[in-house]
Amino acid sequence: MRGEVEIWQGDSLLYTEPNMLVDGAGELLAEIMTVSPSLSAVEDHATSSILDSSNYTIQAISFGTGSDAFNKSTRNAQYLNAGKIEYLVDKFETLAAGYRTGPVTTGIQNEVDGSSYIPDAGLPEWPNPTSRVLEHNTSVAATFAGSGVDVAVSSVFPGNGQHVNFLPSSIGSGMMEASVFSSTEYDGSTQYYPSSLGLAQSVLGAFPIGSSTGGDMDRATSRVMLGEDFTQRDVGNKTYGFFNEVSSMDVSGFVNMVMSGSPGTTTGYAMSSGASGLCVSGGIDATNSGTVEYSVMLAGGDLATVNLYGGIYHLGLWTIDMKESLLNGNTPPFAFSVLNNPRKYKLFARKGLSKNLCYINDDGATPGFDNHTDLTIKWRLHFL
Amino acid sequence: MKNFTEELGINGHLTIIKQYNDGQEEVVFDDHNIIVSGMGVGLSYMFTGSGSNSVLDYQIDRFQVGVSGPPTGGATSAIYQLSGPCTEDEYGAGSNLFIAVKDQITNNTYTTLAAAQIPANKRTRIKDSSVRYTLVIDEEACNGIQRGGNDMSINEVGLLMKNPTGNISADRPLLVAYRTFSDIIKTSDFSLIFRWTLNF
Numbered sequence: 001m002r003g004e005v006e007i008w009q010g011d012s013l014l015y016t017e018p019n020m021l022v023d024g025a026g027e028l029l030a031e032i033m034t035v036s037p038s039l040s041a042v043e044d045h046a047t048s049s050i051l052d053s054s055n056y057t058i059q060a061i062s063f064g065t066g067s068d069a070f071n072k073s074t075r076n077a078q079y080l081n082a083g084k085i086e087y088l089v090d091k092f093e094t095l096a097a098g099y100r101t102g103p104v105t106t107g108i109q110n111e112v113d114g115s116s117y118i119p120d121a122g123l124p125e126w127p128n129p130t131s132r133v134l135e136h137n138t139s140v141a142a143t144f145a146g147s148g149v150d151v152a153v154s155s156v157f158p159g160n161g162q163h164v165n166f167l168p169s170s171i172g173s174g175m176m177e178a179s180v181f182s183s184t185e186y187d188g189s190t191q192y193y194p195s196s197l198g199l200a201q202s203v204l205g206a207f208p209i210g211s212s213t214g215g216d217m218d219r220a221t222s223r224v225m226l227g228e229d230f231t232q233r234d235v236g237n238k239t240y241g242f243f244n245e246v247s248s249m250d251v252s253g254f255v256n257m258v259m260s261g262s263p264g265t266t267t268g269y270a271m272s273s274g275a276s277g278l279c280v281s282g283g284i285d286a287t288n289s290g291t292v293e294y295s296v297m298l299a300g301g302d303l304a305t306v307n308l309y310g311g312i313y314h315l316g317l318w319t320i321d322m323k324e325s326l327l328n329g330n331t332p333p334f335a336f337s338v339l340n341n342p343r344k345y346k347l348f349a350r351k352g353l354s355k356n357l358c359y360i361n362d363d364g365a366t367p368g369f370d371n372h373t374d375l376t377i378k379w380r381l382h383f384l
Numbered sequence: 385m386k387n388f389t390e391e392l393g394i395n396g397h398l399t400i401i402k403q404y405n406d407g408q409e410e411v412v413f414d415d416h417n418i419i420v421s422g423m424g425v426g427l428s429y430m431f432t433g434s435g436s437n438s439v440l441d442y443q444i445d446r447f448q449v450g451v452s453g454p455p456t457g458g459a460t461s462a463i464y465q466l467s468g469p470c471t472e473d474e475y476g477a478g479s480n481l482f483i484a485v486k487d488q489i490t491n492n493t494y495t496t497l498a499a500a501q502i503p504a505n506k507r508t509r510i511k512d513s514s515v516r517y518t519l520v521i522d523e524e525a526c527n528g529i530q531r532g533g534n535d536m537s538i539n540e541v542g543l544l545m546k547n548p549t550g551n552i553s554a555d556r557p558l559l560v561a562y563r564t565f566s567d568i569i570k571t572s573d574f575s576l577i578f579r580w581t582l583n584f
Binding site (some may be wrong): 003009023025026027028029030031032033034035036037038040051052053054055056058099105223280281290383 | 433436
């Protein structure tokens, strides 16, 4: 029991429970206490920037699920085999004009055509204060022909313990540009049938594009994941997300802290919207309650799409791992980047959920898949 | 609900050693310490981004010793200053200690108090989440302290965070850890070494 997490749907509190600080939190404080003061005398800006206190605070949140979702389930969107590809090709050749409101399913995944989807995530990892990641063993099991030979997706993009963010075409193509999955063609037809790029994107997932980038999802990915051309969807706006709309999530699935100002000390200060990323709020001086609150919003579309990839059973708060960031050749200030993020993160606190955060019931007239509503996560740390 | 420092399990251990001029050492105290609420206050300034922009201001870089411990009401996590902190003169002019007199944050106000600097090389990360502070009251320091005509013994010590609010004109330190111990009448025959380990 360390800190607390609340989940809100509009003005309704759905859930509240304590969280758990992990070893990374203690390591961070020890690091703060022993940073060399001599760095302040160095005139080089990058070196002296190591002392910036924002490098030692919470800077990201991420989401994860059980490892089975990535490599054991035969229902989730991560699953892919020759039979599924063959099925998709056949489907696209014969039924390309139609559209569906759920993932490709018949005979391969759960039957979902507008109905809510119940993902298969197995049993998520137990709370462990020594954890460095949200979940271990999260490499996807999918293997398919990239450049003529079978290649395991995980050999190019190994799992990092959480949901990643490969669906937007700019991210997918950017990451796979020099990999065996760079082809946008399948059997000679550009983006019509599942391409290696589209297949790789679809099995990695996990967060949807934003509304203003609606036409930019790779067509093949859209077909694999949703069973239709994204541009043909008449319910597409229900599966748009916040994170990729505002580019607040990097390819590794870390949602960036978008506000690091001084709440209460700035005249006219207004809290940022949780839709723009991870926000922080807290009191100061005489009104200092010792409580720091982090909040972030998940769009209904984010929930609907990540649900296809096993849902959300883990939440994690992350600080910058200064040592790893420097060892990777980056120098502060570490500007957040979606594709090539110089920030390497260290897990500070985690929260395990016993129920899928994306869980939804059908109510008949408005079936689940297109009916997710936005959720707000409020994560509080009490210092006093 | 437990607070952050309790949940994180921040704790500390203090060992006090008398080191005589001939090299002999005598352990006179060996016990846990008290992490006071100032630790949470300082860290909350940092995590909300409402305090100093420099991580150095959140470091524990000074300490105080005092002569009036334990405090009235007992040594609890609510205390924010030593009961009888030594003055600049009482630390001793001939000692190697670097003494700074600053406005210390004390219960939503400020109190001008003296504290001794902990050199950076005496702040050591001994494990991934443990830091050891080695505080040295040398032979020339804190000898012959008298108040009201009475000889005074050293019996309390505290660690202070440098300047968490980020005050620009001068540091405003904050008490973050505290401990009382049995009276020690300091003389020039020995140094007092405080080995203080904080586990975060």
